[in-house]
Every structure is written in C-alpha cells, then in structure tokens.
Amino acid sequence: MSGVFDPASILPDDLLDRIRERAAVHDRDNTFPQDDLDELTAAGYLAILVPTELGGAGLGLAEASLLQQRLAGAAPATALAINMHLVWTGVAKVLADRGIDDLTFVQAGAAAGEVFAFGISEAGNDLVLFGSDTDAAPQPDGGYAFTGTKIFTSLAPVWTQLGLHGLDTTSPGAPKLVYAFVPRTEAVVTRGDWDTVGMRGTQSRTTELHGAVAPADRVVRRVPPGPTPDPIVFGIFSVFELLLASVYTGIARRALDLAVETANKRPSKKTGRSYAQDPDIRWRIAEMALAYDALPPQIEALCRAVDEVAPTDARWFSYMSGVKHRAVTTAKSVVDEAVLVAGGSSYFSRSELGRLYRDVLAGLFHPSDPESAHSTVAAAWLGPAED
Structure with missing residues (x-):
C-alpha cells in the first residue's frame, strides 16, 4: 500500500465504542459476540487481507496488525476470535505473494462471507504444526476423512470452514501430514465446554471430528511430519x-x-x-x-x-x-x-x-x-x- 494507513478508516471510533460496550456483556454472559462479527463483516473486515481483484481490501500483514491492535483495545476476545480467520486469509496471501495459488478459494470465500476457523491445536500435542493425533484417512476421490479432537477452536458457533491438519498413515509415501478444510456437517461436533477465566467471547470450544470429509479440492498440502521448509x-x-x-x-x-x-x-x-x-x-x-x-x-x-x-x-x-x-x-x-x-x-x-x-x-x-x-x-x- 502507498501512503500512511489509518486504521480508523476501517475501524472508526463509533464502531469500536459499540464493540467495547458489548465486550463486558459477552464476558459476563459467556456468549459469542455475534453483533461484533456482523458489523465487522459489513465493514469488510473478514476480507482485509484479500486482494482487491477478489473483492477484498488488499491490505498487507502490517496494516492488518495495526487493525488487530486497535480492535483488541476495544474487545480482546473479539479480536482473538477474528484472528483465527485472519490467519488463514493471511496464509493465503503469503502463498499467493510467492506464486502459490493453493488457497485462492480461502480468499474468494472470505470475500463472499465465509468464516474460516483454525483447527490445529490438540490436547497434549506439543509438536503442533509438526505432528497430529488426528487421523486423516484418504478417500477414493482424493479427499480425506478426519477423525480426532481439536481444542481451542475459536469462532466455534459460526465458522463455515475449518482449516485443520491430520496424519495420513496409509497412503504410499506415508506418513504425511495433511492440511485441508472441512465444512460444518453432522460429522463435526462442537462441545459446549467453553467456560474459562478470560477471553470468553472467543467461544473457542472443543471440536470432535467423526470422519469429517475434506473434498479433494480442499486438500491443500501433504508434507512429512516434523520440521519442513514447506x-x-x-x-x-x-x-x-x-x-x-x-x-x-x-x-x-x-x-x-x-x-x-x-x-x-x-x-x-x-x-x-x-x-x-x-x-x-x-x-x-x-x-x-x-x-x-x-x-x-x-x-x-x-x-x-x-x-x-x-x-x-x-x-x-x-x-x-x-x-x-x-x-x-x-x-x-x-x-x-x-x-x-x-x-x-x-x-x-x-x-x-x-x-x-x-x-x-x-x-x-x-x-x-x-x-x-x-x-x-x-x-x-x-x-x-x-x-
């Protein structure tokens, strides 16, 4: 971007005032800030990292960082929840900037109103990106069925696509960590277990995957477990x-x-x-x-x-x-x-x-x-x- 970016151009004071006022209510009642999400969506916030040609604001990570700092000052839980959506649109930008279009569907989806959640964390898995206890079973059409449990799934009540990883132990060349996106279906169970000390509005509930299927065109990477330059x-x-x-x-x-x-x-x-x-x-x-x-x-x-x-x-x-x-x-x-x-x-x-x-x-x-x-x-x- 050229010129000096003003975060208030996207997050004006009156919007932040409303979000700040609601933050106390969502913290007290342990509820998801749906009104915040609705207003931020209307302001184009979910697509700030999406290129203009795909319907977004075309901002860079540096501008998104300033916006998230500003939003967190009004409602930390809202900012943290939205963060997980922005991570995927940010990854899509990082790849696209390097000539890799594997996540163009994430950019187009965000511009169209899709909400992407981050399904990586697993209880006891200190390998994080380098391993997974979730089973990724290959399907005949090239898709994968995921079975396992993800924790701290922010945006739990509202996400439409869950970006996640799991371990394929059966395909040729296995084991491979599979990165993919699954839609919300009956194979995905969201527990009502978010009752925490803080960040209550994120509603980062536990997610059970019971053979949740990622279609072939939503399988974005198969990489070896462990550190990788991918x-x-x-x-x-x-x-x-x-x-x-x-x-x-x-x-x-x-x-x-x-x-x-x-x-x-x-x-x-x-x-x-x-x-x-x-x-x-x-x-x-x-x-x-x-x-x-x-x-x-x-x-x-x-x-x-x-x-x-x-x-x-x-x-x-x-x-x-x-x-x-x-x-x-x-x-x-x-x-x-x-x-x-x-x-x-x-x-x-x-x-x-x-x-x-x-x-x-x-x-x-x-x-x-x-x-x-x-x-x-x-x-x-x-x-x-x-x-």
Whole structure:
C-alpha cells in the first residue's frame, strides 16, 4: 500500500465504542459476540487481507496488525476470535505473494462471507504444526476423512470452514501430514465446554471430528511430519505469531491508556493533587510505556518482511516465536502495573481492567508457549541440544 494507513478508516471510533460496550456483556454472559462479527463483516473486515481483484481490501500483514491492535483495545476476545480467520486469509496471501495459488478459494470465500476457523491445536500435542493425533484417512476421490479432537477452536458457533491438519498413515509415501478444510456437517461436533477465566467471547470450544470429509479440492498440502521448509508451515507460523502478538500488544496499549486516564482523574487525599503528579505513579506508568513502546516497531518490521517477500534466514522461526513471547509477557506485565495504578476498583469483575487482567492470561497458552519459544531461540543461538 502507498501512503500512511489509518486504521480508523476501517475501524472508526463509533464502531469500536459499540464493540467495547458489548465486550463486558459477552464476558459476563459467556456468549459469542455475534453483533461484533456482523458489523465487522459489513465493514469488510473478514476480507482485509484479500486482494482487491477478489473483492477484498488488499491490505498487507502490517496494516492488518495495526487493525488487530486497535480492535483488541476495544474487545480482546473479539479480536482473538477474528484472528483465527485472519490467519488463514493471511496464509493465503503469503502463498499467493510467492506464486502459490493453493488457497485462492480461502480468499474468494472470505470475500463472499465465509468464516474460516483454525483447527490445529490438540490436547497434549506439543509438536503442533509438526505432528497430529488426528487421523486423516484418504478417500477414493482424493479427499480425506478426519477423525480426532481439536481444542481451542475459536469462532466455534459460526465458522463455515475449518482449516485443520491430520496424519495420513496409509497412503504410499506415508506418513504425511495433511492440511485441508472441512465444512460444518453432522460429522463435526462442537462441545459446549467453553467456560474459562478470560477471553470468553472467543467461544473457542472443543471440536470432535467423526470422519469429517475434506473434498479433494480442499486438500491443500501433504508434507512429512516434523520440521519442513514447506511454505504452508512458514505461512501459518509467521502469520499466527505476528497476529497473536498484535492482539496482545493492543491489550497492553489499552491497559496503558486506562492507567493514564485513571492517574489523571484519581485524586490523592494526601497531596490534593491527581495521582498523575505522584512520583511513584509516574515512574510506574513510565515503566509501562517503556515496555509497550518497543512492541509495535518490532511487529511492524517483521510484518513488512513477510509482506515484501524478504529473504529469511535460519533464525526466522526464533524471530516469530520471540516477538509473540515478548508481546504476551509484556502485555501481562503492563496490565499488572495498570491494575496497581487503578487500585482496588480494578479487582471487580465489572472493571475493564479486571477483564483485561483475565484476558491477557490466555496469551501464555498460545503457541509458541514460553518453553517452546525458549527452546527455539536457544537452538538458533546455541545449535540443537545434544541427545
């Protein structure tokens, strides 16, 4: 894109105000933010990463990151849920930018109103993209039937296509990890098990697959298990980590803004002045700002590298896992400090800061988790661990 991109051109203040107002209700009632999705769909948000010639906004990952930061500041759960749809449209863009049209149907579908969910996570599977406990059974027509259980399936009540992976152990050349998309049918069972501490509006319920069939034209990749240079793995890992980092960076910014607002309004009985003039509060807010200010430039630089098809090196995966790890740990630290600035009122569940305090915890569980991030970075700097 040329010129300076203004996120408010797609997410105007009045839309964000409505989304922020509803966020507390969905958190309290443990419900999916359908009104948010409807308004975002009407604004073309589901197709922001789709090329204009296919009916989208033609934005890059860097612009999508700014939008997700802005949306997360209003409603973290809504932003995180939409993130999973944007991951697939982002992967489609990454592949298309590199001359691979395997996911053009995702771009066209997003422009037409399809909602894509992310079905990769499995309980106990710390291999994540490099392995799967879901069985992928080949079908005579080239499709696959998937049987297994996926966890943390955001957008559970509304998705129309589930992008997932499973392991084919029977075809010639097996084993192969199969990446494909299945529609919502009776072979897909969504459990009503989403009752969590935070990020309640994502409705990231458990999904049971009982022979759910991906047609042949929705089977996009068959790759060996384990680390692979295949573009599908590069695309998923890069887009997933960068957009996750964006959401939690947006939470950090909102917590910082609330802390500043509270400090300016909260009077001190001891001095008669606002807490904004208290040297300890000023130091605390400065610490928050110093931590937050480092995140947006890091994320933008990595997004630009992906958008511009810049050459990658052996440390690319450590860059991606590293920025996600820094974003979520920084966001948690900033929210902690904001709660201290605001005082006891933030401990009530009706408090926005109280909700952010709960929502931000989810970041620690997304891949790459702290153990995986440290392992990846250690390998980049020290080489593989010896057996």
